[in-house]
Amino acid sequence: MSTGTTIAAPVASKTARPAGLRRFWPRPKSVAGQIALLGGAAIVASHAAAAVALFAMREPWRAETRPGVAANRLAVIARLLDETAPEGRDAIIAAAGRSLPNLRLEAWQGTPPAIESERLRERPIIGRLLDGYGRELALADLAPDASPEEPPVLHIGLRTPAGAQLQATLPDDALEPPKRGAIIFSFLFLATTLTLLTVWATRALTAPLAQLAGAAEAFGTSRVPLPLPRRGPDEVLALAAALDRMRARVNRLIDDRTQMLAAISHDLRTPITRLRLRAEFIEDDQARERTLRDLDQMNALVEAALAYARDERGAEGGSTAEKPLIDIASLVQTVCDDYSDTGANVSMEQARHVLIRAHPEDLERAVNNLVDNAVKYAGSARLSVSKCTNGVAIEVADDGPGIPESERHAMLQPFVRGDRARNLNDASGFGLGLSIVLAIVEAHDGRLTLENRPAGGLSARIELPGTLAATGGQNARQPEAA
Structure with a gap:
């Protein structure tokens, strides 16, 4: 608020x-x-x-x-020679030799062996050449015993199916x-x-x-x-x-x-x-x-x-150091006993002893207002204290008519009463009870929710953070170090 x-x-x-x-x-x-x-x-x-x-x-x-580029270009030249008449092949070889000096292209008049050498078959560059040509080529290793060169090269002679022959030097590097x-x-x-x-x-x-x-x-x-x-x-x-x-x-x-x-x-x-x-x-x-x-x-x-x-x-609100340490279950039990002494039907259903830092007078007034509304409109109230995700929850449940969902937000505003037909002569309140509860709860960094119960009646729930210690039974233990 x-x-x-x-x-x-x-x-x-x-x-x-x-x-x-x-x-x-x-x-x-x-x-x-x-x-x-x-x-x-x-x-x-x-x-x-x-x-x-x-x-x-x-x-x-x-x-x-x-290697791959050289093999593909040599395959292109071989296909070109294969499609050219014999008298024009020498000119093509000479022109190709001038354009591609690294291949060292020359005419060749030798005879390829019937069986290719093992050295040629295991070279990846030869496989690339055959793949690029696309048809059968007869190949001969022209320098099987030559001394190694740097970079390594392969001197070969080839003959196409049409009888065109030439020799070339290919780089022997790995592809x-x-x-x-x-x-x-x-x-x-x-x-x-x-x-x-x-x-x-x-x-x-x-x-x-x-x-x-x-x-x-x-x-x-x-x-x-x-x-x-x-x-x-x-x-x-x-x-x-x-x-x-x-x-x-x-x-x-x-x-x-x-x-x-x-x-x-x-x-x-x-x-x-x-x-x-x-x-x-x-x-x-x-x-x-x-x-x-x-x-x-x-x-x-x-x-x-x-x-x-x-x-x-x-x-x-005050800082955490300004608030005393209280047992919230004992405070709620005190409110329950006070109403029971006056003959009101107020009972305590669950009392989980939890120690928190809060202002006891303010929280007691908030619980009193919730119980007073429950007794006034439903004739009875059931209280419970339990642990929740963020700390401790105080719930006041009744069997009354509840509050329509469309009116719950308005009920938390000052001077808004649940029975719009009442007047001051009924002496039934001024519409400040829930507003005071909301102000007190928010002063303790808590949350107030109003929900209609499935079986009928209203459930008012106060959730307060800052739990220091909790016990499962009725006797509170000493607070643990925060």
């Missing part, structure tokens, strides 16, 4: 970046500029990765020095597979770069928004207001500054309203007291009784308004 009175300092309209960072990293200050920067950086990274892949897989300046590593590296580099760039840009854009959302969520609760973002896009800073000014105005309005309510309620006590004294001198018994009843209702309304104002003003 209460928003507290702590107001954050005004948010700077501009980001405070070091001069050196602004000089070397001129990041746009608007969301649109930063998104444009992200898109441009992604394009640059993509082109950089493509350039790396192109550089890694480019053809060398002298492609014929690569290099396609550079899959370069391709994989390029794609991994691109994916990693774009991922890191996207994550960085997303965090840079959303972190101020998340901080702003957290500050807005904390506003209106008992928590200390979170600081507003001071760095980020200009749009976020403008929104943070507007939220800061709105928070200050709302706090001033709430403080003024609470002070006015407390002042009016306090000042009404004196005239109510004087009217009570004068009413005692009324001779008509019926008129005196009605007047005193009206004055009692007015006094009860004043007391309820003062209690509500006091709980709202103290909604920030």
Whole structure:
């Protein structure tokens, strides 16, 4: 209910970046500029990765020095000779020799052996040559006993099915597979770069928004207001500054309203007291009784308004060190016993002894209000204390008519009563009970929920955090170190 009175300092309209960072990293200050920067950086990274892949897989300046390229070109020349008339083959060999000096192409008049040598059959370059030619070729090893050369070469003679013959020198290096590593590296580099760039840009854009959302969520609760973002896009800073000014105005309005309510309620006590004294001198018994009843209702309304104002003003609560250590089950049991002594049908169903730090008077008043509503509208109340995920839960259940879901939020507002047909003559309340409970619960960083039970009736549940120690039985143990 209460928003507290702590107001954050005004948010700077501009980001405070070091001069050196602004000089070397001129990041746009608007969301649109930063998104444009992200898109441009992604394009640059993509082109950089493509350039790396192109550089890694480019053809060398002298492609014929690569075994696979040399074998394919020799296969092309052999097919060309095979399709040319015998008188034109020498010219083709001479022209090819001038164009491809590394192959050392010359005419050859030798005779290939009937069986190829073992040395030729095991060479990968020969397999590439045969694959490139696509038909049967007769091959001869022209230098089987030659001394090793650097780089290693293979001197061969070949004859096509049409009778064309030539000799050539092929590089005898191992065939290099396609550079899959370069391709994989390029794609991994691109994916990693774009991922890191996207994550960085997303965090840079959303972190101020998340901080702003957290500050807005904390506003209106008992928590200390979170600081507003001071760095980020200009749009976020403008929104943070507007939220800061709105928070200050709302706090001033709430403080003024609470002070006015407390002042009016306090000042009404004196005239109510004087009217009570004068009413005692009324001779008509019926008129005196009605007047005193009206004055009692007015006094009860004043007391309820003062209690509500006091709980709202103290909604920030004290620190953990200022709150005493209490056994919440014993406190609830005390409330149950007090109502039972007056003849009310109030029972304790479950008592899990849990030690927490809280203000006992405030929590007792909150439980009293819930039990009073249950007894008033249902005739009975069942109380329980149990452990929950965040701490301890106090539940007050009844078998009454419950509250429609559409009205539950309104029932937590001040001066809203469950029975809209009632009036002050019924002396049934002023609609401040649940509002006071909510203020007390939020002052302890807790949560109040109202739910209709499946079997009928209402369940009012208070969840309080900050559990220090708990016991499974009826005897509380010493609190463990927090």
